Amino acid sequence: MARSLDGIVLSPVADQAPGQVGTRTRFTYHERDxxxxxxxxxxxxxxGHLVGTRDADTLDFRYVQLKHDGTTSSGHCVSTVTDLPDGRVRLDxxxxxxxxxxxxxxxVEELEE
Known part of the structure; x- marks a missing residue:
């Protein structure tokens, strides 16, 4: 199992469609039990906020976000956690x-310190 996500900051490696998360978005993760x-x-x-569960290296969560234009949106995501060769964490x-x-x-990948 990859290391704990508690306290790490991740960012997308590429921009998504306009109005969504992108390379300037920063996710600060927390994990417990x-x-x-x-x-x-x-x-x-x-x-934006996300909340869910981790089972081994699989995350299952819901997210909700507020954009600059005042609109809100929500969705569901399943991610696989892997450790990169340089020790950082990656989520597919x-x-x-x-x-x-x-x-x-x-x-999304953990930012380099």
Whole structure:
């Protein structure tokens, strides 16, 4: 199992579609007893939150966010946690909006210190 996500900061490696998270978005993760949660902001997102569970190297969570244009959106994501060769953490994500149309995949990686 990859190391704990508690206290690490991750960012997408590529921009998603306009109005979604992108390389300027920062996720601060927390983890305790199989539960995960994070706050995120940056780019088009003013504030976002996610909450869910971790089972071994699989995260399953729901997310909600507020964008600069005042709209909100929410969805569901399943991520696989892996350790990179340099010791950082990577999440390979499969997500789907629940409040609007759309789904996809993304990759977020721990920022280098």
């Amino acid at each position: 199989g539960r995960i949660w994070a706050e995120y902001a940056g780019g088009d997102v003013v504030r 994500e499969t997500w789907e909006w629940e409040s609007q149309e759309g789904s996809g995949t993304s990759v």
